[in-house]
Amino acid sequence: MTNQVVFNLIMSEYQDLHQKFEYAMKETQVVRPVKQTIFTFSPTDVNYYLITEFLNKAIIEVRRGKITIERPAIITPASMFGNYFEGFDKEQMEYMEMMVKQLSLRGLQYKYKNVTDNVDLISGSFDAILDRINNEIDKDEFNRATVVKGVPDMWSVSLMKCVVEIIAKSFPGNVKELEERGWFNV
16 A cells, blocks of 8 residues: 555544544533532532434433543643643743733643443333433432433543533632632642
8 A cells, every 4th residue: 555545544534533523512412411510629420321312213322321520630820831841941931931820820620530330222212211311310319410412433422522511511610619719829
């Protein structure tokens, strides 16, 4: 094979994966968001049901598991420049660090862990299976679960879209709690 043929094959696979990713992001829906936000000072467990309709819609995949979102790590200008930039001009980086401090840039970094408990293939309608899952969640007194309608073969992308939505909802409250306790002043 020539280099051009190999390059074309790689680009074709990349484009296919990119199209699948875009499709999964567009089609994934959080049909039942988790009610609470992410805890600021401890890990947060979110149980999930990821429901995927196969193309013939006669078989539904139900993936059940738990995502643990670790306590967010605080990213300050000092930690940002101490841990994330290596091999740059020291004098220029000191200037950049000073600019970042003046702008009070800061952020939170989250770490995730997924554990899939089981994957079931069920025949039936999507709505009937969704109703059954919602009833099961409603019976749970802790009720820290979400339901996601995902895309076949792209379940990780569907699940991460859900996680990003949870973080976006939680972020302002997490930052406010950290500010109130002076944790960004470190």
